[in-house]
Amino acid sequence: MATPFIELKHVYKSYGSVNALSDVNLTIEEGRVLGLIGDNGAGKSTLIKLIAGVHSPDSGEMWVKGKKVTHWSVAEARAAGIETVFQDRALAEQQSIARNIFMGRELTNAIGLIDVKRQREEAERLMREIGFTSKVFSPDSRVLTLSGGERQGVAIARAIYFKAQLVILDEPTTALSLTESEKVFAFVRQLRARGAASIFISHNIYHSYDVSDYFAILDRGRIVYTADKSEVPSADVLIRKLQTVARHGMLDIEH
Ligand SMILES: Nc1ncnc2c1ncn2[C@@H]1O[C@H](COP(=O)(O)OP(=O)(O)O)[C@@H](O)[C@H]1O
Ligand SMILES: [Mg+2]
Numbered sequence: 374m375a376t377p378f379i380e381l382k383h384v385y386k387s388y389g390s391v392n393a394l395s396d397v398n399l400t401i402e403e404g405r406v407l408g409l410i411g412d413n414g415a416g417k418s419t420l421i422k423l424i425a426g427v428h429s430p431d432s433g434e435m436w437v438k439g440k441k442v443t444h445w446s447v448a449e450a451r452a453a454g455i456e457t458v459f460q461d462r463a464l465a466e467q468q469s470i471a472r473n474i475f476m477g478r479e480l481t482n483a484i485g486l487i488d489v490k491r492q493r494e495e496a497e498r499l500m501r502e503i504g505f506t507s508k509v510f511s512p513d514s515r516v517l518t519l520s521g522g523e524r525q526g527v528a529i530a531r532a533i534y535f536k537a538q539l540v541i542l543d544e545p546t547t548a549l550s551l552t553e554s555e556k557v558f559a560f561v562r563q564l565r566a567r568g569a570a571s572i573f574i575s576h577n578i579y580h581s582y583d584v585s586d587y588f589a590i591l592d593r594g595r596i597v598y599t600a601d602k603s604e605v606p607s608a609d610v611l612i613r614k615l616q617t618v619a620r621h622g623m624l625d626i627e628h
Contacts, residue, residue: 376439378403378539378570379424384433386419393419395594397433401539404568406561408585410578410615415591417574421541424572425457426450454538458528458545464516471496471512474531499530503563522553529560532569539570546580558584578615582608592618 379401386394393416401407401424411417422428423435426447435442437453464473471492480495482488496512505526516524525545532540542561546554554577561584564571575581581588582602588611590598597618605611 375403377401377436378438380434380436381420381423382434382436384423384430384435386416386423386428386430392594394423394430397591397594397596399589399596399599401570401572402587403538403570404565405586406565406571406573406584408581408588409572409574409591410581410588410611411591412615412619414593416594417591418543419594420591421457421543421572421574424450424539425455425541454536455541456532456535456537456539457541457543458525458532463528464524466517467515469513469515470500470510470519470527473516473527474499474534476531478535495534496530499534500526503530503533504559520553520556521549522556525549525557526560529557529564533564533567537564537569539572540564541572541574543574544576545573546575546577554580578612579608582611590614590618 377400379399381397381399384394384397384399385392397416397420399420409417409420419428423430426445426449429445435445442449465476468476471489474496475487475492480488480491482491493512500510500512503526505523510519510523516527519527525542529540540561542557545557549557558580561571561573565586573581573584582605585602587601588599588605589596590611598614
């Protein structure tokens with residue numbers, strides 16, 4: 374098997390007396406989508422914050438591309454190609470699509486000014502490539518005028534342009550209609566087609582089942598179930614696993 378993009382080994386993280394993560398072992402594979410599932414408070418956001426360098430584990434190891442990590446921070450995670458797509462929050466609504474894609478990492482010309490023309494061209498190419506379906510939008514359209522799914526698309530276009538190797542999506546479809554969610558799924562499939570790893574977090578098991586290649590269920594800070602999609606015949610099977618976990622805790626779940 375190829376070297377995983379990330380491996381977590383025996384990771385623990387508490388906030389005061391709350392054990393947010395306990396003995397977490399997890400592998401993030403290149404070019405595949407991980408569906409991370411679990412109830413509110415299960416530790417999903419804490420887990421991705423460790424990966425994104427926002428928090429540090431109390432103990433345990435993280436390996437990135439086969440190397441054990443000793444210092445990890447947001448800057449180091451970014452340098453390793455890890456991008457987090459948050460719901461809406463990351464975009465400047467009043468600004469154009471092109472400005473948003475390049476925000477903070479502007480393309481500049483020989484004298485250091487923002488190369489607006491090139492940003493617009495690159496944005497247009499990206500929008501076409503990842504399948505922005507509406508003909509109404511140009512790179513100059515303000516984000517304000519985009520639907521929820523299209524906004525996720527802008528964030529994903531940004532990740533693609535800057536060659537993200539792992540894209541983390543924390544509840545990207547929570548506020549979206551089914552049609553809009555399907556746009557997000559299509560964008561996530563584009564990421565995968567480009568070889569990027571992704572972590573897709575959703576409360577909606579049907580969404581997670583649709584878009585993911587493998588799954589991990591978190592329950593009260595522990596990974597209680599992992600499976601490849603080939604082992605899971607339907608979303609309902611995942612839902613039943615979750616319900617069993619909620620009722621009995623991890624001990625009754627076979628791995
Ligand atoms: N900054 C924090 N301070 C204290 N407790 C926190 C903090 N962040 C999360 N928690 C607690 O850690 C647990 C896991 O939370 P979280 O990772 O946000 O779960 P999820 O994303 O699965 O809903 C919860 O009990 C939550 O209340
Ligand atoms: Mg969360």
